[in-house]
Amino acid sequence: MYRSDGSGDTYAFTNYLSKISPAWRSEVGFATSVGFKAGVGAKGNAGITATVTKTPGAIGYSRPRT
Numbered sequence: 813m814y815r816s817d818g819s820g821d822t823y824a825f826t827n828y829l830s831k832i833s834p835a836w837r838s839e840v841g842f843a844t845s846v847g848f849k850a851g852v853g854a855k856g857n858a859g860i861t862a863t864v865t866k867t868p869g870a871i872g873y874s875r876p877r878t
Contacts, residue, residue, distance in 0.1 A: 813864050813872030816853030818845035825873050 815822045826842035840846050854863040854872075864872040 813860055813867070813870055814848045814851050814853050815845075815855070815860060817855050818843075820844065821857070821873060822846065
């Protein structure tokens with residue numbers, strides 16, 4: 813799962829991956845919106861949460877509500 817809309821969460825997640833993986837950095841990079849190579853996109857934290865919840869084995873990222 814990934815955010816289909818741009819977000820600070822996507823920036824933080826892809827920035828981290830870019831720091832630990834040279835391959836990620838060169839192939840995907842980091843920004844508020846990137847071209848993920850695979851997976852299903854969902855809009856907003858609510859969309860990610862709903863899609864992950866109903867998809868067996870899914871992995872997604874979302875910032876908890878504060």
